[in-house]
Amino acid sequence: MRCRICLNDETVRGIRFHADGICNFCKNYLRDREKLRDYESLGKLFSERIERIRGKHRYDAAVGISGGKDSIYVLYELKKRYRLRIKAFTLCNGFLSERARSNIDRIVSELSVEHEYIRFEKSFLQRLYRSSVRKWLTPCIACSYLGYASMIRFSAREDAALVIHGRSPEQMFRCYGEDVFTELIRAGLKPPEELELPKLYQRLLSLIEEKLDRELREEARALLFPDSRGELREFLAYFLYHPYREEEIVRFLRTKTSWDPGEEYQHYDCRIHLAPKYIYQRAEGRPHCLPELSFLVRDSQLGREEAGRRLREEWMEEKPEEAMRELFHFIGRPQFPTLWKAELYRRFLSRR
Template sequence: MIRCSKCILPEDFPNIQFDNKGICNYCHAWDGKWKQFDYNKSEQELVSIIDAAKAKKRRYDCLIPYSGGRDSSYVVYLCKNKYKLNPLLVTFNNLFMSAYAMENIHSMAQRLGVDHVMFTYRPDIIKRFYSAMVRNGGEFCSVCATGINHVRVLYQRIYNIPLIISGTSSRVDEQSPLEINSTHPAYVRKVLIKSGFSVHDIDSFVLKRQNEFSTLERVRMKMFGNDYTTINLPDFIPWNNQEIQRVLEEELGWKTPDRHKDHIDCKFAPIKYYLKNRQIPHFIFTQEKYSQLIRDGQMTREDALKSWGKMLETEGNEPSELEEFLCFLDLQRQDLERSRGLSHLDYISKKDIESKESRVYKALSYLWKLYRRM
């Protein structure tokens, strides 16, 4: 198997090409965006986005989707202490949260001194959505992603919050191409329709993402003053792991999880990897994350290959949580067998998920900007 000589992506990775030094196009794209990144300029841009949100003088300046993880906790810390924003934290209860994650979410919200909502959508329906996605899509993470979008959209609307700030980083987090993974609403809707859910049940939960809004909806939101901006904070400022760890431990009393004992975030995470391996054999999800860390100088290629190899050895082994997972979602082993080989690509193509930003909307937003400046 040929791999990129810089990161660890393999030759069968979707759309990969190597140059004459064996370096892949994903590494080149990363360098193009991040190598000479001007943080001074981007922080100025960030401050102007923040000032615009504060100037609206709403009950909350921003909404932060809060998982209780390191990155989102650090986002809250910076928003509150450095940028002096008044945030509302929202957490989607995916029903799979580990005890560690639950405890951490509550204690962090308290220490950070901010308003926090833990939102639970009807568990009976959510469980049926999960089972349907496993049976007909071969995975279940898209339900959780849909839920996170649901709480964002819902609470943005309730309080008319002008800014959504998340902790996802396109610099160091994996950016899976469509061939590998998707949680897109168009895909989720199609699987749920096939599974026999009513349009009412689906539409109540699967809300549009911001880039799915039609031109008319966007114009209407702008006109009535309830449009909003979404940003990823790590794309504007340096995101230094050591500094994040220091702040969390020293200033927020963060309890660093014991990786052997604590399920960090989702107690069924090992099943996500197990199911993905059945869709794409010998595909180890973390190779994308590791490749990002190598590009950013936070991991060596040797270390990445070593732990990747270890994971490959256990590929296909049944996770110890499987029985509990099946029982919780009322699934049978035959359901898993039948879902082998299913993929999101059976339901959606690149064309289905292209952003619907039309020329009309672009022209109107340009005129709007000019009008606001006058």
């Protein structure tokens, strides 16, 4: 079965179809689309948040940057357009590409922004990713947990008033109403004085921690939050409040900065990106980007035919040997059990 509006089918985790043939993700998003696209009101809401905290902390904002187009663009805008005092940080997850690192070092120097690499012991990363791959076929869940947890700790430690990130709309809204990120979106639409940050972040981290082995979960908490979770800061999505136009962002960065990702700028910052992409494809029987392309259709940015063409182009005909070798060498596991589990999932569980 496929949604009457977008391209989502029954392989998408958490999907439900209503009697009219429309999926729950379309229903959820279309119900709120008017306010989510009212950038005049949203821009004012963002500016109000900025002016509310400006100059009241050591830094106005902590900004996580990976070297990718979106985070670098957000860093540029916050520095040049909003004139914030920023402390940038980069999570060294074990797979950051050298090209991304070079771009990061160059851009923070050009913008005169303070920056720090957040590092972890290799053995801890190996255990975390090994657990994530064994249980969920992907290292991305563990990486997400590290990112969220590092953000919470870093912003409190550095006394940054806000944390601002560059997650794209298709990433934020692909499973709108049904995923962890939805709560952050809804918080971002509220007046700041109405937020209950301890409750919000406790739920956010708990939902991800549930996916980790218990022993590893306790180790991660002790490492990332040795005392407490400290004073919590609001986590803002820049592109919740501002229009997102990918081609314009890329063109802008190539013109205004020395950002140089090479010929292919999508996910160039992660050396193993193709590995989880391939494993997901084996497990789901289709490219993993289906929910993101479906959002673009749902939001009238793409027609169904064009989205279908892009989906077909994302199909990986061959296994990305180099990325697969690096991932499984890092976690110290053979590839076969994971690929076998992905095949079982595709055959017996994905279409339910």
